[in-house]
Amino acid sequence: MSALTTSRAAGPSSDATARYERGNVLFVLGCLVCGTVVLGPIGAVILLVGIRMMRRAQHAGATIRPWTLTLIAGLILVDSSVNYLAWGIDVLWSHDTLIGRSFFVNYGHIGDGAYLVFHNANHLGGTYLGGEKAISIVMLAVIFPMRIAAAWGLLQMKRWGLRWSIIANWLYFAIWVAYAANMALSFPIRFGLSDYGVLGWFLMAFLPFMGPIIELPYLHTVNKDDFLE
Amino acid sequence: MPQQSGSAHESETSVAVPFRTLHKILAAIAAIFFVYLIVESTVLLPFMLMRFGWQ
Numbered sequence: 001m002s003a004l005t006t007s008r009a010a011g012p013s014s015d016a017t018a019r020y021e022r023g024n025v026l027f028v029l030g031c032l033v034c035g036t037v038v039l040g041p042i043g044a045v046i047l048l049v050g051i052r053m054m055r056r057a058q059h060a061g062a063t064i065r066p067w068t069l070t071l072i073a074g075l076i077l078v079d080s081s082v083n084y085l086a087w088g089i090d091v092l093w094s095h096d097t098l099i100g101r102s103f104f105v106n107y108g109h110i111g112d113g114a115y116l117v118f119h120n121a122n123h124l125g126g127t128y129l130g131g132e133k134a135i136s137i138v139m140l141a142v143i144f145p146m147r148i149a150a151a152w153g154l155l156q157m158k159r160w161g162l163r164w165s166i167i168a169n170w171l172y173f174a175i176w177v178a179y180a181a182n183m184a185l186s187f188p189i190r191f192g193l194s195d196y197g198v199l200g201w202f203l204m205a206f207l208p209f210m211g212p213i214i215e216l217p218y219l220h221t222v223n224k225d226d227f228l229e
Numbered sequence: 230m231p232q233q234s235g236s237a238h239e240s241e242t243s244v245a246v247p248f249r250t251l252h253k254i255l256a257a258i259a260a261i262f263f264v265y266l267i268v269e270s271t272v273l274l275p276f277m278l279m280r281f282g283w284q
Contacts, residue, residue: 040270068256075259078266105284106277207265218255221248
């Protein structure tokens, strides 16, 4: 029996456990809604309500998942949700909408000129750079759906969630290296044309990409026996 | 989700002692990143639209 399933003498009230479950649902929902950017403020409120409910449930006697694990899985969820939507807007027809076009052209102003010039100019729409579009497709179709599903399994403390979180984060790290190289190789267009250059890109797109550097050491050193098959 | 029944208690994963320190450091950095992402997703679009307008 794992450390997380050991029974203790005095049981918590079912109310506390139910409150924890509700808080957990709101936490996941808040993380995903935050990633929509447009509904970001609403997502932040949902997320904070979920955390508050989980804390109250903890004080009421429910034994809960480690907060570090909640934090790591939440970070994966918000990061994946933000990126999934952003890359999705670039690849799919939503890059033609007012909000999609404004989001990406303004992003081009902030940090990456590849979204500023010739935006929606070729047959695929979105960014005109082939290398960037290839990364968009792999992010949308492979890595972020995988990361979101893995983070859900991780929050459930399932063994598959731990395994797939490790796999998906390594994939993300590999693409992160390719993405950074791709940016650097087109430096004059991408950083040079934007208003804030490297600083703007660093603040807006580089920091979120650093998630795996924090998550992988945790995922590799956590005791897998604490996760259920 | 696997949960313990019992008094107010946060489950702890059973990691080796050196990793506990590592996990505390990682949790602190993850918390900063988590808040950063939440704030970014909250203020990014309003900032963009105020600074550069609709395109």
